[in-house]
Amino acid sequence: MKIWDVKTREMKTSIGDHPAAITGVGWAREGKGVIAVTEEGTVRINTPDSASLAVAFTAAGDVLYAMAATPLGDNIFAGSTDGQFTCGT
Numbered sequence: 001m002k003i004w005d006v007k008t009r010e011m012k013t014s015i016g017d018h019p020a021a022i023t024g025v026g027w028a029r030e031g032k033g034v035i036a037v038t039e040e041g042t043v044r045i046n047t048p049d050s051a052s053l054a055v056a057f058t059a060a061g062d063v064l065y066a067m068a069a070t071p072l073g074d075n076i077f078a079g080s081t082d083g084q085f086t087c088g089t
Contacts (some may be wrong), residue, residue, distance in 0.1 A: 001025065001036055015046045019047075024067045028076065037078050039065035044052055059084075 003012045003024055020040035028035045033045045033055075041064055045055040062082040069076045077087050 001034070001046075003034070013048060015048065018042075018044065023063065023065050024078075026067055027071055028069045030072065035067060035069055035076060037067045039063045041080065043067070043076060043078055 001015045020038040022038055024037040026035045028045055034048050037046050041059050042060050043057055044058045057071050059078045062080045064080050065077050067077040
């Protein structure tokens with residue numbers, strides 16, 4: 001996953017080695033974390049500046065295709081293709 005500066009069109013950073021295709025992304029913790037969900041059912045949160053892995057967990061269900069986070073990033077919700085729903089705190 002890469003973060004780009006829209007104005008300069010330059011890549012700011014490259015984040016994480018994801019072992020499976022990323023199917024959803026979002027911001028967490030007031031922009032202090034980048035959330036990615038993958039085909040293999042993992043949820044990863046990386047810090048955007050250093051690109052270091054902050055949190056990783058496996059969600060319930062099959063392939064994850066949807067995610068959302070509360071504004072403060074204290075809860076992450078992930079939905080899978082088999083209808084399961086995960087809430088991580």
